[in-house]
Amino acid sequence: MTTRTPTGSLSRADRDGSSGRLAFSPGRPPDREEVTGRVHDQYAVHPFPPPQRKHSYRGHAAYVRSFLEGIGKDPAGWRFGDIACGTGLMMLDYALEFPEASFVGYDLSETSVDRANEMLRHEGVGNARAAVANLLEIEETESFDYILSWGTVHHLADPFLGISVLCRALKPGGVLRLGVYGHYGNFERKLQQEIIKTVGGHLPLEERISLVRAWAAVDPRVVEAQTAPPVDLGDDDWVVDEFLHAWEQPLKLGEVVGCLGSAGLQVVDLTDYYDEPISLDPARHLLPGPLRPPASHLSFERRCHLVDLLARPYWLSVLAVKQPGGDLRLPGEG
Ligand SMILES: C[S@@+](CC[C@H](N)C(=O)[O-])C[C@H]1O[C@@H](n2cnc3c(N)ncnc32)[C@H](O)[C@@H]1O
Numbered sequence: 002m003t004t005r006t007p008t009g010s011l012s013r014a015d016r017d018g019s020s021g022r023l024a025f026s027p028g029r030p031p032d033r034e035e036v037t038g039r040v041h042d043q044y045a046v047h048p049f050p051p052p053q054r055k056h057s058y059r060g061h062a063a064y065v066r067s068f069l070e071g072i073g074k075d076p077a078g079w080r081f082g083d084i085a086c087g088t089g090l091m092m093l094d095y096a097l098e099f100p101e102a103s104f105v106g107y108d109l110s111e112t113s114v115d116r117a118n119e120m121l122r123h124e125g126v127g128n129a130r131a132a133v134a135n136l137l138e139i140e141e142t143e144s145f146d147y148i149l150s151w152g153t154v155h156h157l158a159d160p161f162l163g164i165s166v167l168c169r170a171l172k173p174g175g176v177l178r179l180g181v182y183g184h185y186g187n188f189e190r191k192l193q194q195e196i197i198k199t200v201g202g203h204l205p206l207e208e209r210i211s212l213v214r215a216w217a218a219v220d221p222r223v224v225e226a227q228t229a230p231p232v233d234l235g236d237d238d239w240v241v242d243e244f245l246h247a248w249e250q251p252l253k254l255g256e257v258v259g260c261l262g263s264a265g266l267q268v269v270d271l272t273d274y275y276d277e278p279i280s281l282d283p284a285r286h287l288l289p290g291p292l293r294p295p296a297s298h299l300s301f302e303r304r305c306h307l308v309d310l311l312a313r314p315y316w317l318s319v320l321a322v323k324q325p326g327g328d329l330r331l332p333g334e335g
Contacts, residue, residue, distance in 0.1 A: 035158075037137070040109065045110050049238055050087055051233070051236050052088075052090075057230065061094065062094045062095045062097070064276040066099070069147075074176065076101060078101065078102065080103055080105070080144065080147075081105070081147045082106075082144075083151075084107045084134075084136055084139070084149070084150050084167060085106075085109060086117055086131050087110070088113045088120070089117025089121060090120075092104050093121060093124060107136065108131060109135055110133075113131075118131050136167075137157060137166060143170070143172045143173065144170055145171055145175060148170060148171050148176075150178075150179055150180070154252065155250055156249060165260065173265075173324070176320065176323075177323070178318065179257065179261075180274070180317070181252045181317050182251035184251045184252055184309070185253070185310060185313040185314075187226065190228055190243075191251075193222075193223060197212060197245065213240050213244045214240070228243065229273070229274035252317070254271075254309035254314075254317050254319075255305045255306025266321040267322055268301075268319055268320070271318065274316040281304065288311060
């Protein structure tokens with residue numbers, strides 16, 4: 002396992018945007034080191050989730066228990082991975098829900114990992130620990146029974162390489178839960194992020210945080226834009242995560258499903274952030290009558306793409322099971 006602290010090659014001013022330089026030129030593919038360095042530096046200073054979210058993931062963990070029961074899986078003795086675990090609050094609720102399993106959390110941010118381990122010790126949780134690791138460099142193969150990666154893949158320089166790494170780390174028969182920003186959802190927030198970047202991209206981060214708050218104070222749309230959970234504008238770390246992220250590329254459901262399928266995983270469930278089901282049947286999403294017959298002949302991947310276009314979920318929570326004998330090659334490998 003490589004555990005290192007990527008810093009990228011940019012100066013501090015470039016990384017936090019205060020140099021006024023555009024971070025990435027349009028059309029230029031993102032440089033992996035540069036993106037990872039920027040994201041690392043953000044979460045080193047602004048770890049996430051903040052302490053006020055403690056125990057807010059209990060329902061999520063309970064949902065996973067009932068899901069596993071529903072597909073006939075017994076998690077006793079399982080090795081769970083929370084990749085990337087942030088400050089560990091989700092792992093805490095999982096560890097409490099599944100005392101019969103053990104938990105490993107990985108994260109890029111040493112600040113978050115230290116905070117996670119401190120909190121787990123303080124809570125007397127003995128079956129979970131966090132360590133520093135870059136998701137894109139995890140070399141473990143078939144070592145986890147369950148992998149959770151919540152709110153992170155869309156912050157990677159190469160999200161589909163990231164998903165493939167997670168798939169490789171999962172045992173055959175294992176379960177992956179991926180929570181990502183959807184490409185077609187929450188357009189209002191995406192516009193707000195872009196407006197802040199355009200107006201304040203040259204300002205130091207502290208001033209951009211103030212700018213978001215000043216805007217929110219006079220414009221209810223900033224608060225009302227549908228995000229889950231609702232942003233706490235009083236918390237700097239949350240404002241940065243929501244409005245001023247160093248790198249974010251929301252994903253299309255069809256592409257996620259395709260990537261999972263090529264790594265041998267079958268998608269079995271789709272929900273929103275709060276575990277509310279999202280049907281994978283396009284006809285359940287106001288698909289106009291004349292389009293239904295041709296839609297019924299689409300592949301599963303294309304049907305998922307259609308569901309994404311019709312439902313436009315802000316958040317895609319995908320549960321997938323790794324089929325025995327899945328293809329473990331990563332993109333670019335022979
Ligand atoms: C929005 S937070 C989500 C934290 C947690 N999963 C949750 O939902 O509560 C995103 C996390 O991803 C981590 N992260 C981003 N890129 C990463 C990478 N390449 N490897 C490991 N962790 C990464 C960040 O440090 C941060 O803690």
